[in-house]
Amino acid sequence: VLGCNAAYNRIGGLAPGERNVISGNDSEGVNMMDVGTSHNLVIGNYIGIDVSGLVGLGNRGWGVAIQLSASGNVVKQNVISSNERDGVYFGDAGSNYNTLIGNLIGTDAGGTTPLGNGEEGNGVLLGAALNRVEGNVISGNAGSGIGVGNLYDNKGNFILGNCIGVEASGTSVVGNAWSGVYLGGTRRNFVGGTTSSESNIIGGNREGISAAANSGYNFIGGNYIGTNAEGATGLSNQWAGITLQDHTAHNVIQGNLISGNEGEGVSIGEGSDFNHLRANLVGVTVDGVSPLPNGADGVRIEAASNTVGGMYPEDGNTIAFNSGDGVMVRTYSRNAIRRNSIYSNTGSGISLADGGNNSLPAPLITAVLSTSVSGTACPGCIVEVFSDEEDEGRVYEGYAVADGTGDWTWTGSPSGPYVTATATDEAGNTSPFSAPLMVWRKWIYLPVILREG
Incomplete structure (x- = not known):
């Protein structure tokens, strides 16, 4: 046709x-x-x-x-x-x-x-x-x-x-x-x-x-x-x-x-x-x-x-x-x-x-508390914080910016059980995940009192 x-x-x-x-x-x-x-x-x-x-x-x-x-x-x-x-x-x-x-x-x-x-x-x-x-x-x-x-x-x-x-x-x-x-x-x-x-x-x-x-x-x-x-x-x-x-x-x-x-x-x-x-x-x-x-x-x-x-x-x-x-x-x-x-x-x-x-290089996490995560990274880098069951980053928690000496702190409550982080520099390079660190939580143990009859 x-x-x-x-x-x-x-x-x-x-x-x-x-x-x-x-x-x-x-x-x-x-x-x-x-x-x-x-x-x-x-x-x-x-x-x-x-x-x-x-x-x-x-x-x-x-x-x-x-x-x-x-x-x-x-x-x-x-x-x-x-x-x-x-x-x-x-x-x-x-x-x-x-x-x-x-x-x-x-x-x-x-x-x-x-x-x-x-x-x-x-x-x-x-x-x-x-x-x-x-x-x-x-x-x-x-x-x-x-x-x-x-x-x-x-x-x-x-x-x-x-x-x-x-x-x-x-x-x-x-x-x-x-x-x-x-x-x-x-x-x-x-x-x-x-x-x-x-x-x-x-x-x-x-x-x-x-x-x-x-x-x-x-x-x-x-x-x-x-x-x-x-x-x-x-x-x-x-x-x-x-x-x-x-x-x-x-x-x-x-x-x-x-x-x-x-x-x-x-x-x-x-x-x-x-x-x-x-x-x-x-x-x-x-x-x-x-x-x-x-x-x-x-x-x-x-x-x-x-x-x-x-x-x-x-x-x-x-x-x-x-x-x-x-x-x-x-x-x-x-x-x-x-x-x-x-x-x-x-x-x-x-x-x-x-x-x-x-x-x-990946950031270093130095402290994981129930209300914050802190560590060191390349100065001026954006540090993203994650929770994971192993050593990757399943749950994105938030970010912080490393100061001129490389110190950073993210304020929040990570879900854990482990926390990892990545760094991204001003040129747009992103690092691998950091080594994982376990979330540290405070526990209060109350006494158990037994009474007769």
């Missing part, structure tokens, strides 16, 4: 007999192109599979292509699978304001069996701006589930409420061979959102979300990465849950559940600076307390000037039960780790390696 300068047409439908089977063609299944091609609806079709919805019969090009400034079109509730190139392609800077909603892309008509697109094609390739990919199952494809590539001015796309690498119910794996979502040289996109209906379920892929090639200013929020749709059991991505690499900077990772992955929860590589991780659950289930560990560090940073947590109470991450360190910082400096709940990780709560964070 080819649409050039065509508007307000409908291809297919949801009523009996309205479905088209658009398969086995030498080029695209549906190709909408040119500036006048707008407000068309492609709905309820089988594109690249046979009439049973169970057997691949791919088109030799894209399943659906929207390109050359075609805009404002809707592709809804189709099965788009087994095509030789990407399942759906949005191309060039003018192909904006299109919507892809409620489709099965890379599976059979039941949404459970892989019939992937492309020898290395993606389920969806976004090379344009201001498009919306919402409520689809994008699984079983030979490349990434969704690729947002630096083809044109491809910013401001919304990727919301999809099952990516899992089947339609979000309970078992139908993985994509590469990343669930790949952001390559693209900016100001939204992967997930702030409401439950906007959460993407991303599991069973090589990586959950991968950003590279100078991607920046993207928002990754509210997703379930490595878990089922209930956030209770693992649907592991094979590597990290989220990877930022190759100068990927100024991204916000907020409010995600990042657990059950085989590698790190979050991995930030060289040159990927000024990213902010806030209010995420890393290594636990959606209840925030039950273990669902990642197979390596909770957060691994090999870059500079990133922030894990923040200055405000709502910024703190929970990073627990991971099979490596809670947070590992290697080589690079100015990575602030503030106001988090970090506990029960196999390695250290916070580890600095190869000069990471300038090897800032």
